Amino acid sequence: MAKKTPNINSSSTADIAFLLLCYFLMTTTMGDKTGIQRTLPKIPESTQQKDIQINRRNLIQVKINSSDNVLLIAGEYATVPVPRKGDKIDDALITAKIKEWMANRGHSEQLPARELPDKPEEAKYPYEVLKGVVSLQNDRSTHYDTYITVQNAIVRAFNELRDEEAFARFGRHYDELTQDEADVINFIVPKTISEAEPKDKNKTK
Amino acid sequence: MARFSTSEKKETPGISSGSLSDIVFMLLFFFMVTTQMRESESKVKVTVPQATEVAKLERKDLTSYINIGAPTDKNLGTSTRLELNGDFKSVDDIRDFISTERNAISPEDRHLMTVAIKADKGVQMGIITDVKQELRRCNALKIMYQANKLTEE
Numbered sequence A: 001m002a003k004k005t006p007n008i009n010s011s012s013t014a015d016i017a018f019l020l021l022c023y024f025l026m027t028t029t030m031g032d033k034t035g036i037q038r039t040l041p042k043i044p045e046s047t048q049q050k051d052i053q054i055n056r057r058n059l060i061q062v063k064i065n066s067s068d069n070v071l072l073i074a075g076e077y078a079t080v081p082v083p084r085k086g087d088k089i090d091d092a093l094i095t096a097k098i099k100e101w102m103a104n105r106g107h108s109e110q111l112p113a114r115e116l117p118d119k120p121e122e123a124k125y126p127y128e129v130l131k132g133v134v135s136l137q138n139d140r141s142t143h144y145d146t147y148i149t150v151q152n153a154i155v156r157a158f159n160e161l162r163d164e165e166a167f168a169r170f171g172r173h174y175d176e177l178t179q180d181e182a183d184v185i186n187f188i189v190p191k192t193i194s195e196a197e198p199k200d201k202n203k204t205k
Numbered sequence B: 001m002a003r004f005s006t007s008e009k010k011e012t013p014g015i016s017s018g019s020l021s022d023i024v025f026m027l028l029f030f031f032m033v034t035t036q037m038r039e040s041e042s043k044v045k046v047t048v049p050q051a052t053e054v055a056k057l058e059r060k061d062l063t064s065y066i067n068i069g070a071p072t073d074k075n076l077g078t079s080t081r082l083e084l085n086g087d088f089k090s091v092d093d094i095r096d097f098i099s100t101e102r103n104a105i106s107p108e109d110r111h112l113m114t115v116a117i118k119a120d121k122g123v124q125m126g127i128i129t130d131v132k133q134e135l136r137r138c139n140a141l142k143i144m145y146q147a148n149k150l151t152e153e
Helices: A010-027 A091-103 A144-170 A179-188 B020-034 B091-103 B107-112 B125-137
Strands: A034-039 A059-064 A070-074 A078-082 A133-138 A193-195 B063-071 B081-084 B087-089 B114-119 B142-146
Touching: A010 B020, A034 A144, A059 A091, A059 A144, A070 A091, A078 A091, A091 A144, A133 A144, A144 A179, A144 A193, A144 B125, B063 B091, B063 B125, B081 B091, B087 B091, B091 B125, B114 B125
Parallel strands: A059 A133, A133 A193, B063 B114, B114 B142
Antiparallel strands: A034 B142, A059 A070, A070 A078, B063 B081, B081 B087
16 A cells, blocks of 8 residues: 655745845845046145146146047157047047056156155155156036046056056055055155146136 | 444544645745836846956945936936935036935944945946046045956857
8 A cells, every 4th residue: 555655844934935035135245336546636725726736747738628538748758649449538548548658667757756755754655656647637518428438548557557566666566555554655656646627617606 | 334433532633734844835936927126126227247357346335326317208308316314316416416426324334334326338438437526626536337247158
């Protein structure tokens, strides 16, 4: 005679369901907000000198015009219009050029200097600092996504320079450094991205 | 003849617990279908640009959002509008907005306050520049351009 197999007790399926639910509650994340972090410069006091003198060789200009075309200017050394790949700007070129100019591996007199800070005794670290400054200028009719692409390319150039410096100095990637080592790298390669003061439209408040 | 078994103890049959898990899943699906994400309340339509060098927002509680884009309601036109906390505002209202947000944060954390600029891709830089100038005047210097992480092929 066939033996009836006893039914599996199904009272624990509810427990399994609750456990699964709790697991997914703990592990799902609401869409993380990500973005490019920037720090704006303070408004200069009316008494302060408005234009800080930068040595011509240390300045690299990135200009975006109203038709979303980008031009890179490094003093008299080179002027590079950035071509478009279809609809998109060749941001890899922007990153590569900025890196090449900032790093100045060939120690050209026309490209940014790498020197000890002004007062070596008072400086945080006794290392040479990259003195290059990237100046970003855009027109009021430039589109935001072009601006973000260019910002991204510039930030990327700095991040890659920091990574290379980290490798040269500590033999590891920038992400793997301790906080103190990262501070040293941040000191040597500061993110000097300056954005032009917009032309005042004479706002009377 | 049918046998009637006189059962001395009358047991009520136990409730079958096999359907408990079904009830749980039904409840779950109900809530999945009916909850709405808060973002949809935004009055401007924003497609966030993409970038590779993005960092995660660290303190969501210390972040204020400025949304810039075309209105979701087509009747209001297609020109770019600024939205703060669900209402259309202008660049001059940013000052009050920042001071209210700042007062809501405890004094120790005030220097960590971040302003996230969530602007649509097609917005022109004119209004963004004005917003940034106003933020500089309010001394809200930590900003973040909201962008999605672009993964490279």
